[in-house]
Structures are given as C-alpha cells and as structure tokens.
Amino acid sequence: xxxxxxxxxxxxxxxxxxxxxxxxxxxxxxxxFFLVSDAFTFSTLLVVYGTLRFSxxxxxxxxxxxxxxxxxxxxxxxxxxxLAFVGLMTFILIGSSVTMVLGVEAGHRMxxxxxxxxxxxxxxxxxxxxxxxxxxxxxxxxxxPHGSIHLVEAPNVQIERHSADTANAxxxxxxxxxxxxxxxxxxxxxxxxxxxxxxxxxxxxxHSVRIMNGKxxxxxxxxxxxxxxxxxxxNVVKDVKGATLTINEYSQNPSFANLFFFITGFHxxxxxxxxxxxxxxxxxxxxxxxxxxxxxxxxxxxxxYWHFVDLVWVFVFTFFYLI
Amino acid sequence: MSTQxxxxxxxxxxxxxxxxxxxxxxxxxxxxxxWIMFAITAVEFVIAFVMLRGMTRNVLFxxxxxxxxxxxxxxxxxxxxxxxxxxxxxxxxxxFVIWLIIALLVEGTWYGDPWFFGSVAAASEEx
Numbered sequence: 156x157x158x159x160x161x162x163x164x165x166x167x168x169x170x171x172x173x174x175x176x177x178x179x180x181x182x183x184x185x186x187x188f189f190l191v192s193d194a195f196t197f198s199t200l201l202v203v204y205g206t207l208r209f210s211x212x213x214x215x216x217x218x219x220x221x222x223x224x225x226x227x228x229x230x231x232x233x234x235x236x237x238l239a240f241v242g243l244m245t246f247i248l249i250g251s252s253v254t255m256v257l258g259v260e261a262g263h264r265m266x267x268x269x270x271x272x273x274x275x276x277x278x279x280x281x282x283x284x285x286x287x288x289x290x291x292x293x294x295x296x297x298x299x300p301h302g303s304i305h306l307v308e309a310p311n312v313q314i315e316r317h318s319a320d321t322a323n324a325x326x327x328x329x330x331x332x333x334x335x336x337x338x339x340x341x342x343x344x345x346x347x348x349x350x351x352x353x354x355x356x357x358x359x360x361x362h363s364v365r366i367m368n369g370k371x372x373x374x375x376x377x378x379x380x381x382x383x384x385x386x387x388x389x390n391v392v393k394d395v396k397g398a399t400l401t402i403n404e405y406s407q408n409p410s411f412a413n414l415f416f417f418i419t420g421f422h423x424x425x426x427x428x429x430x431x432x433x434x435x436x437x438x439x440x441x442x443x444x445x446x447x448x449x450x451x452x453x454x455x456x457x458x459x460y461w462h463f464v465d466l467v468w469v470f471v472f473t474f475f476y477l478i
Numbered sequence: 479m480s481t482q483x484x485x486x487x488x489x490x491x492x493x494x495x496x497x498x499x500x501x502x503x504x505x506x507x508x509x510x511x512x513w514i515m516f517a518i519t520a521v522e523f524v525i526a527f528v529m530l531r532g533m534t535r536n537v538l539f540x541x542x543x544x545x546x547x548x549x550x551x552x553x554x555x556x557x558x559x560x561x562x563x564x565x566x567x568x569x570x571x572x573x574f575v576i577w578l579i580i581a582l583l584v585e586g587t588w589y590g591d592p593w594f595f596g597s598v599a600a601a602s603e604e605x
Binding site (some may be wrong): 177178179184187191194195198199202203205206209210219237238242245246249250252253255256257259260263264455458459462463465466469470473477478 | 500501504505508509511512515516519522523526527536539540542543546547550551553554555556560561563564567568571572574575578579582583586587588
C-alpha cells in the first residue's frame with residue numbers, strides 16, 4: 156500500500172490530522188454542509204413552483220388578491236390590504252435574525268447575560284412568525300366569506316362597457332367593468348365577446364362576482380348575470396369555498412393551494428424546529444454550559460440554522476407572493 | 479470525536495488574519511445591515527404596488543432578493559469572513575440550482591401545452 160511513501164509526506168501535513176479544514180470546527184462545517192443540502196431541497200420546491208405556474212393550463216391566482224387578511228383590521232374593520240401581513244412576517248423574521256446575530260456577537264465576548272437576552276428575543280420572534288403563518292393558513296383554508304366560482308367553460312361572455320343597467324343582457328351573460336359600484340361610462344358601446352375559461356371569480360356581498368385573475372381581473376358579473384351564467388347550456392361553472400389539497404377557490408389549478416401548503420409548511424416546520432433548537436441552546440447558555448466550555452460556538456451554529464431559515468423565507472416571499 | 483479539542487481551539491475559526499470588526503463597531507455594522515434589508519424590502523413593496531406586472535418588475539424583484547440573500551449569507555452567517563475555500567465550497571455547488579432553474583423553465587413548461595397533449599381538455603385532466 157502506501158508504506159513506501161509515508162516518508163514523502165511533510166511532517167505538518169494536514170493528512171496527519173489535528174488540523175481543522177477551512178479553519179472551521181467540525182460542528183460548524185457540518186452545519187454549513189447540511190444547510191447547502193437544505194438549500195437544494197428548497198430550491199427544488201421553488202423551481203417546481205415556477206414550472207407549474209408558468210405551464211399552468213388554467214390561469215394561476217394573483218397573490219395580491221388572495222393574501223389580504225390582517226388580524227383585527229380584517230375582522231373588525233373589513234379592510235383587506237394586500238400582502239401587508241406577509242410584509243409584517245418578513246420584518247419579524249429578519250428582526251429575529253438580527254437579534255440572533257447580536258446574540259452570537261455577545262457570545263464572542265463571553266457576555267452570558269446579553270446572549271440570554273437576545274436568545275429570548277429570537278425565540279419570541281420565531282414563535283410570532285409561526286403564529287402568523289398559522290393565521291395565514293387558517294384564512295387560506297377557510298376562504299372568502301361567500302366562496303368563489305370556477306369558470307370552467309364560459310365561452311360567450313359579452314363585455315358591455317357603457318350600460319349601468321345590465322338587466323338587458325344580450326347573450327349568455329354580461330361582464331361589466333366597474334370600479335367599486337359605479338360603472339365606467341364610455342360613449343360608444345363596444346360589444347366584445349370573451350371566453351372566461353380558466354378564470355375564477357369571488358362572490359361579493361351583493362352576490363355579484365368579481366373576476367380575480369387573468370386579463371379581466373377586477374371586472375364584475377352582476378347578480379342577475381351570474382344566474383344566467385350558471386343556467387346557460389354552454390357554460391360549466393363550479394362553486395368552490397376554501398382550499399384543500401385537491402381544489403381551491405383562488406385558482407382552477409389545484410397546484411396553487413398544494414404548493415402553498417407544501418412550501419410554506421416545509422419552511423414553517425423549519426422555523427418551528429429552529430425555535431425548539433434555539434430554546435435548547437438557550438437553556439444550555441443559561442445553565443452556564445458554554446461558559447464552562449470557554450466558547451459560545453454552539454450559539455453560532457444554531458445561529459447559522461436560523462439565518463438559513465430567514466434566507467429561505469426571503470426567497471419564498473419573493474417567488475410566491477411578489478412575482 | 480475531537481470535541482475536547484474544540485475547547486482548546488476556542489472554536490474561533492475566523493480569528494486568524496481576517497480584519498473583522500469586534501465590539502461596538504461590529505454591532506453598528508449588524509444594525510446597518512438590518513436597516514439596509516428593511517429598506518430593500520420597503521422598496522420591493524412599493525414596486526409591487528406601483529409597477530405593472532411584467533419582466534422588468536420580476537427582474538427587479540429577483541435582483542433585490544439576491545442582494546438581501548448576499549447580506550444574510552455574508553454578514554449574518556459570517557461567510558464573508560471565513561476562508562476563501564469555505565466560501566467556494568458553499569457557493570460553487572449552487573451552480574446546480576442555476577442549472578435546475580434553466581432546465582425546468584426551458585424544458586418543463588410543456589406540461590400544460592395543448593400541442594403536446596393534443597387537446598386542452600386532455601391537458602387539464604392530467605392535473
């Protein structure tokens with residue numbers, strides 16, 4: 156074997172052992188390697204999301220119309236600010252990342268009290284994030300108050316832009332462009348016919364339907380015409396409320412809800428396990444284990460995991476909610 | 479394993495030779511990075527509501543996300559202050575992610591295409 160070449164290796168060669176590769180400890184290096192593997196997993200999920208979204212045979216959902224719940228503002232003031240809550244979640248998670256890195260910095264100085272303080276803040280941030288995610292899931296699963304309608308086949312919908320009186324329907328159904336409750340008036344009546352196949356509309360308080368995705372997002376089908384829509388022989392529509400893994404009221408493509416649950420759920424479970432790990436290490440810090448060891452490197456290692464969780468959220472936030 | 483040696487080394491893998499900040503200066507830097515991240519996120523929100531959906535908007539979002547990712551990995555996770563070889567070991571394998579993105583977006587979006595399935599009805603049944 157190699158006995159003939161052993162004299163050729165230098166005395167301080169790394170192969171002789173006792174040297175840290177990359178000048179990083181074993182634990183830290185392994186945490187980095189684990190994070191790279193986890194990054195591959197999350198990247199795969201997000202790339203699959205992109206693939207299914209851009210190859211979707213029906214219209215996808217518009218996240219600005221779906222994620223509009225904010226605690227207290229929605230329940231008591233009926234406000235639906237789009238993406239506001241998700242922005243708050245991002246802020247919470249980035250904030251908890253900052254408190255984590257401040258805790259790591261305190262650990263470098265062996266400042267036990269400060270490490271404990273920042274650990275508590277980080278754990279609170281993590282618990283707040285998971286609670287927010289649970290709120291999001293609840294509202295996503297329950298859906299809008301009156302549900303929505305899937306326009307599976309709706310080939311001959313006429314657009315009438317000028318008339319406020321849409322009871323005079325010419326054709327199967329009439330799609331009306333309106334802002335709030337006033338219909339936009341134009342001089343010439345242009346009668347187009349569109350196919351609403353693949354779109355989704357949400358039932359409003361007055362039983363009209365507001366189209367939620369696609370080219371005609373924001374257009375209304377008035378109450379009378381919803382009935383006409385449902386009874387016309389050429390049309391195929393379906394009332395849906397809430398979201399499950401197989402059908403959801405936000406898009407005719409079940410993958411939208413599917414991927415929402417999977418991606419945010421997978422990330423959320425990482426946040427939850429991160430909170431648990433943080434708590435365990437916090438208790439160790441409190442008991443003085445790190446101080447006795449002479450270094451706070453364990454704090455740094457779980458800090459790496461926590462920052463990774465934040466990093467993934469930054470990407471999920473961009474690709475799921477913004478784009 | 480070699481857990482006893484960790485105490486002796488002190489676990490400070492980055493102490494040698496790298497002029498990185500300590501104490502109040504480091505804390506200032508950490509808060510600076512936080513405000514940068516906050517500002518970028520705020521700009522992302524403004525763009526989300528002001529700009530029309532399209533390729534420019536998406537490119538901006540992805541660009542800003544990559545900037546945020548750089549700050550998290552380099553500063554919060556301290557990678558910028560590790561040895562060069564560790565930085566490469568972590569970042570170079572991400573080229574596989576780039577490959578996956580290109581492969582799936584170029585080759586994978588036939589999935590709902592009626593040309594491939596012969597009819598749109600057949601395509602939606604596949605779901």
